[in-house]
Amino acid sequence: MQIIHALSEVSDRYRALFVDLWGCVHDGVRPYPGAVEALRAYRAGGGHVILVTNSPRPRAGVAEQIAEMGVTDDAYDDIATSGDSARTAMYRGAVGTRVWHLGPEFDAGFFQPPAVLDDPLAVERVPLEQAEGIVCTGPLDPFADPSVMRPQFLAAKTRGLKLLCANPDIVVDRGGVREWCAGAYAELYTEMGGESLYFGKPHPPIYDLARRRLGQIADVSDASILAIGDGPATDAAGAMGEDLDLLFISGGLGAEETATPEGGHPDPGKLNTYLAATGVAPTYVIGTLR
Structure with missing residues (x-):
């Protein structure tokens, strides 16, 4: 595990990102400082960004929602939502009509x-x-x-x-x-x-959807995809289950436990204790996406 201070330190190792939204890009009200800019810079360098969210909304609804917060569409290529995966299953009769x-x-x-x-x-x-x-x-x-x-x-x-x-x-x-x-x-x-x-993270259907959305843009192997998220039981477990490299955001759901101040870096000792307790084995850790 490597603690980094900016996405740009490792982003050139990957052709695509699967990025969680809530807790990584925004806090439910507004974007985190530097998060949108980091994704824009990654795309400007030729990378692809798929937002992978457990929102129950269709991707058009999520796009509208995050645009109102200030997450502009030049920060990502496409969106895969838990809602889209679950909705498809519902209309195939998963729980009746x-x-x-x-x-x-x-x-x-x-x-x-x-x-x-x-x-x-x-x-x-x-x-x-x-x-x-x-x-x-x-x-x-x-x-x-x-x-x-x-x-x-x-x-x-x-x-x-x-x-x-x-x-x-x-x-x-x-x-x-x-x-x-x-x-x-x-x-x-x-x-x-x-x-x-x-149907959302950490379960396979949403990752299958994310790969299909990415496949419409470029042919990218799993080894060239970096997953980014803050949820141990969702983002981290999903990335680990899919055998994707993981950039774990310590300043999201685990901010208090990892002693990650707003805009700062985690306490290494508390971070290690938290990762051991939650079973998260990230490739990299960053306080906030920037």
């Missing part, structure tokens, strides 16, 4: 059939008691403990309903405030004996 949607109404775009399917099934949102399956895009209240869903999950599990998780993230930090994500609900459902289906 009558589904109960657990998530905020602003995720309604998830229920638009993907253009990549020639003959998508007709999927209808219905109340839980009429549903054949559950589609979870996120919590209705991101600050409420997931256990509030136990009564509904018990009823669903008893009926053998599968839960499709559109975002495997457990938590995110929005502007420094921690929120629950869809992955926490899927985790609870599984603990209660239900079956949860995942």
Whole structure:
């Protein structure tokens, strides 16, 4: 493992980057200082950037969302989202055609059939008691403990309903405030004996999608791809499972544990303790993407 101070120290070893968004490029409110500039510089040097995010939104929705934050489209080539992977599976019948949607109404775009399917099934949102399956895009209240869903999950599990998780993230930090994500609900459902289906990081479908998006631009081997992320259970586990080199961002979810100050570098001792505790074995570590 090598602690670096700038992406440019190692970027010339790779032809493409698979870059996480939340915790790496932005904090849910605004871009991190230097992150967008680092990606622009990498692309200007001939590299390719695929944003790989566990957002439940389609890629067009993510592009619009990050543009409003100030992440301009010259910082990346394409986007692979957990939402696109999960949505394709849903319209192929992964959890039936009558589904109960657990998530905020602003995720309604998830229920638009993907253009990549020639003959998508007709999927209808219905109340839980009429549903054949559950589609979870996120919590209705991101600050409420997931256990509030136990009564509904018990009823669903008893009926053998599968839960499709559109975002495997457990938590995110929005502007420094921690929120629950869809992955926490899927985790609870599984603990209660239900079956949860995942399509985002660290699971293979989103990496297959990212490789397809990259393949439309250039033919790049896995050895020439660097994954960048801050989530031990998602970004890091996914990169390690796919045998990709990993640049771990210590100033994201693990900022407190690694003693990484804003814009600074991790404490080496605390970093090593954190990596050992989480099972993360990165190729490189950086405080923040820059």
